[in-house]
Amino acid sequence: MAKITSVSPLAPASFPNLPVIEGVRFASIAAGVRYSGRTDVMLAHLAPGSTVAGVFTRSATRSAPVLDCQAKIGRSGGEGAAIIVNSGNSNAFTGRHGVESVRAVTSAVADLLDLPVHRVFSSSTGVIGEPMKHERIIAKLDELKAELRADAMEDAARAIMTTDTFPKGSTAEVEIDGQTVRIVGIAKGSGMIEPDMGTMLVYIFTDAAVDQPVLQSMVSALNRTTFNCITVDSDTSTSDTLLVGATGASGVRITEHSIGFMEGLRRVMLDLAQQVVRDGEGATKLVEVSVTGAASDADAYVHAKSIANSPLVKTAIAGEDPNWGRVVMAIGKSGARADRDTLAISFGDIKVAENGWVSPDYNEERAAAYMKQPELVIHVDLGLGGGTARVWSCDLTHGYIDINADYRS
Amino acid sequence: MAKITSVSPLAPASFPNLPVIEGVRFASIAAGVRYSGRTDVMLAHLAPGSTVAGVFTRSATRSAPVLDCQAKIGRSGGEGAAIIVNSGNSNAFTGRHGVESVRAVTSAVADLLDLPVHRVFSSSTGVIGEPMKHERIIAKLDELKAELRADAMEDAARAIMTTDTFPKGSTAEVEIDGQTVRIVGIAKGSGMIEPDMGTMLVYIFTDAAVDQPVLQSMVSALNRTTFNCITVDSDTSTSDTLLVGATGASGVRITEHSIGFMEGLRRVMLDLAQQVVRDGEGATKLVEVSVTGAASDADAYVHAKSIANSPLVKTAIAGEDPNWGRVVMAIGKSGARADRDTLAISFGDIKVAENGWVSPDYNEERAAAYMKQPELVIHVDLGLGGGTARVWSCDLTHGYIDINADYRS
Numbered sequence: 076m077a078k079i080t081s082v083s084p085l086a087p088a089s090f091p092n093l094p095v096i097e098g099v100r101f102a103s104i105a106a107g108v109r110y111s112g113r114t115d116v117m118l119a120h121l122a123p124g125s126t127v128a129g130v131f132t133r134s135a136t137r138s139a140p141v142l143d144c145q146a147k148i149g150r151s152g153g154e155g156a157a158i159i160v161n162s163g164n165s166n167a168f169t170g171r172h173g174v175e176s177v178r179a180v181t182s183a184v185a186d187l188l189d190l191p192v193h194r195v196f197s198s199s200t201g202v203i204g205e206p207m208k209h210e211r212i213i214a215k216l217d218e219l220k221a222e223l224r225a226d227a228m229e230d231a232a233r234a235i236m237t238t239d240t241f242p243k244g245s246t247a248e249v250e251i252d253g254q255t256v257r258i259v260g261i262a263k264g265s266g267m268i269e270p271d272m273g274t275m276l277v278y279i280f281t282d283a284a285v286d287q288p289v290l291q292s293m294v295s296a297l298n299r300t301t302f303n304c305i306t307v308d309s310d311t312s313t314s315d316t317l318l319v320g321a322t323g324a325s326g327v328r329i330t331e332h333s334i335g336f337m338e339g340l341r342r343v344m345l346d347l348a349q350q351v352v353r354d355g356e357g358a359t360k361l362v363e364v365s366v367t368g369a370a371s372d373a374d375a376y377v378h379a380k381s382i383a384n385s386p387l388v389k390t391a392i393a394g395e396d397p398n399w400g401r402v403v404m405a406i407g408k409s410g411a412r413a414d415r416d417t418l419a420i421s422f423g424d425i426k427v428a429e430n431g432w433v434s435p436d437y438n439e440e441r442a443a444a445y446m447k448q449p450e451l452v453i454h455v456d457l458g459l460g461g462g463t464a465r466v467w468s469c470d471l472t473h474g475y476i477d478i479n480a481d482y483r484s
Numbered sequence: 485m486a487k488i489t490s491v492s493p494l495a496p497a498s499f500p501n502l503p504v505i506e507g508v509r510f511a512s513i514a515a516g517v518r519y520s521g522r523t524d525v526m527l528a529h530l531a532p533g534s535t536v537a538g539v540f541t542r543s544a545t546r547s548a549p550v551l552d553c554q555a556k557i558g559r560s561g562g563e564g565a566a567i568i569v570n571s572g573n574s575n576a577f578t579g580r581h582g583v584e585s586v587r588a589v590t591s592a593v594a595d596l597l598d599l600p601v602h603r604v605f606s607s608s609t610g611v612i613g614e615p616m617k618h619e620r621i622i623a624k625l626d627e628l629k630a631e632l633r634a635d636a637m638e639d640a641a642r643a644i645m646t647t648d649t650f651p652k653g654s655t656a657e658v659e660i661d662g663q664t665v666r667i668v669g670i671a672k673g674s675g676m677i678e679p680d681m682g683t684m685l686v687y688i689f690t691d692a693a694v695d696q697p698v699l700q701s702m703v704s705a706l707n708r709t710t711f712n713c714i715t716v717d718s719d720t721s722t723s724d725t726l727l728v729g730a731t732g733a734s735g736v737r738i739t740e741h742s743i744g745f746m747e748g749l750r751r752v753m754l755d756l757a758q759q760v761v762r763d764g765e766g767a768t769k770l771v772e773v774s775v776t777g778a779a780s781d782a783d784a785y786v787h788a789k790s791i792a793n794s795p796l797v798k799t800a801i802a803g804e805d806p807n808w809g810r811v812v813m814a815i816g817k818s819g820a821r822a823d824r825d826t827l828a829i830s831f832g833d834i835k836v837a838e839n840g841w842v843s844p845d846y847n848e849e850r851a852a853a854y855m856k857q858p859e860l861v862i863h864v865d866l867g868l869g870g871g872t873a874r875v876w877s878c879d880l881t882h883g884y885i886d887i888n889a890d891y892r893s
């Protein structure tokens with residue numbers, strides 16, 4: 076089967092103009108880890124005084140780089156830091172060889188940039204279960220160091236792509252006491268979905284000054300309503316990684332009470348999360364599933380995920396069919412509390428079901444016309460309590476089968 | 485998109501030769517509930533003295549007929565019983581109108597056959613959310629009664645089909661103290677998967693004499709390792725129904741200690757369950773996922789279902805790709821206990837992974853050749869304890885998208 080090469084119809088018009096974050100420099104290079112004719116390694120260097128926070132996949136079979144990052148993430152210091160990422164091989168389920176690859180690469184980067192090894196974070200994305208040719212990365216480190224530039228972030232976003240059809244970037248500026256703080260981020264992935272691969276990698280940088288525990292708690296909290304609220308096909312990667320680095324170069328100190336900064340960080344995280352869904356394998360529709368009136372927020376999340384992951388709901392969306400019966404089915408099977416007779420379902424502004432039956436005002440033609448939009452909202456009100464959740468998903472199309480039925484070969 | 489009309493490549497060669505069960509008669513007819521040019525209603529009549537047991541979907545949005553069956557199933561008596569089933573409309577999420585349809589149909593059948601209404605069970609399968617034209621069924625009841633015959637079970641199996649590509653039947657004979665007891669069953673559905681529809685309906689009959697509580701406890705127990713162990717696409721219906729009727733006509737009394745009878749009933753249930761998967765929408769491969777060595781049976785079941793439902797595993801199987809990395813991913817994401825370094829994975833007899841890495845004996849060509857078989861076994865040993873589970877699933881193909889992206893229209 077052919078590899079899908081055209082850009083997702085849901086891609087943003089262009090890569091955003093990312094401002095320079097003082098204290099962070101990027102480089103990327105073609106090391107031939109697996110791909111040829113394209114860049115596949117990126118290096119980010121953070122100046123001394125930077126803090127780094129992160130969240131990672133909870134998979135029980137997570138990759139060697141993820142385990143290494145988790146062991147290092149809490150340890151902060153006055154030193155600089157580095158992030159080294161390769162595409163083409165996820166270094167997951169690679170036994171002792173995988174641990175050795177991480178040690179070799181991170182040690183070499185530590186020597187290269189004169190950093191303690193616990194300040195060098197690594198990610199790998201690509202095929203699972205094949206030993207990684209890390210010597211190919213190490214051989215290119217001197218060249219990478221020579222290439223480090225503050226304005227090279229878009230190239231870095233390209234170097235970490237696998238089945239992505241477009242590079243993903245986002246930025247926000249926040250005013251705090253009259254001073255400007257900048258946040259930029261890049262991501263790769265098509266949700267929690269990618270075949271054989273390390274799925275989702277996200278790197279965000281800011282020139283704010285944030286203590287590591289404060290940054291970590293913000294990132295962990297915001298992750299719950301951003302990256303943990305997207306799905307493409309319900310398959311969770313062995314390598315999902317989100318790292319946020321704060322250089323402090325703006326001189327603006329952020330505390331746990333900095334609502335403005337958190338909101339800026341949330342916007343960047345949500346934008347990148349939605350870009351990942353927009354690049355969902357085979358996706359032609361971006362779908363927001365909004366659940367209100369649930370018995371609890373946790374119940375709302377379970378219902379929203381059940382709808383967003385249902386193959387029948389996702390194929391109906393692909394077919395532009397306002398098939399609300401499948402939404403009813405997905406609510407019924409979710410396991411969270413629901414009462415058939417208090418349910419209300421809308422597609423966009425069109426109320427389709429209420430009081431345990433189709434809405435008396437429902438007009439199938441209007442609903443069918445709505446389903447032709449590229450961006451859809453499915454809203455469910457359970458009529459039980461105050462619990463809410465929002466989740467973003469995409470449709471399930473022939474493109475998904477094309478990409479995944481023969482990706483590895 | 486075209487409706488898929490060819491028979492599943494995994495279908496049995498022919499419908500089995502079902503023996504007559506004394507005390508049960510069947511009839512089917514074309515009532516035009518939704519389809520034209522085919523039968524769409526079946527009636528089964530059980531003689532006085534029969535017992536009936538059942539299990540039903542646990543969906544929170546289950547259909548009106550399911551709720552009605554559940555209210556009636558525990559009530560036994562010396563009277564006969566009847567089962568009336570229509571295809572084309574599931575009578576699910578149809579509010580008060582749906583309840584009225586069930587009452588009208590079951591009351592009319594009770595009058596027709598001189599039964600108390602609590603001994604008339606009904607099922608409906610088809611589109612969700614549209615009011616059912618039950619008057620079309622009632623108008624045909626006299627004709628149905630005139631058609632009742634002991635040897636009309638295959639026609640009954642055809643009348644309850646929706647997107648099924650073949651009728652499903654199974655039978656077993658059991659010798660008990662030198663006497664023969666017969667068990668026969670029919671089913672419709674393609675797993676827990678069918679679009680807009682009532683998914684899976686199963687009716688099993690035996691001439692054994694079994695008290696209702698004994699029959700119910702056997703059926704509930706066996707359901708856990710048969711129908712609850714199949715999946716096509718992880719979507720659970722609003723209408724799943726399994727009814728088992730025992731007429732007692734053989735004169736052979738079954739107690740809770742009748743291992744032989746339970747084994748015969750288990751064989752029929754498992755055969756019908758596997759036939760449902762063989763007719764999974766778009767399916768070209770039948771896959772058994774066998775998990776051993778889990779911390780508990782419950783954990784083994786969670787892992788097996790996670791593998792069996794993973795879109796990435798299912799598309800790899802469609803592509804005949806021995807992509808064991810995706811099996812590792814599915815184990816990792818399941819939430820049940822797993823240790824990457826004690827995992828062992830085999831495809832058929834081919835050991836692919838062990839000790840946290842690819843097996844040293846692994847041969848990709850052999851594995852790729854194995855994946856070309858129509859029936860596959862994926863075996864995972866967790867290396868943690870004595871928990872086991874077996875689950876049956878199918879691949880995810882373009883056929884699934886074809887059928888579901890525009891089924892209703």
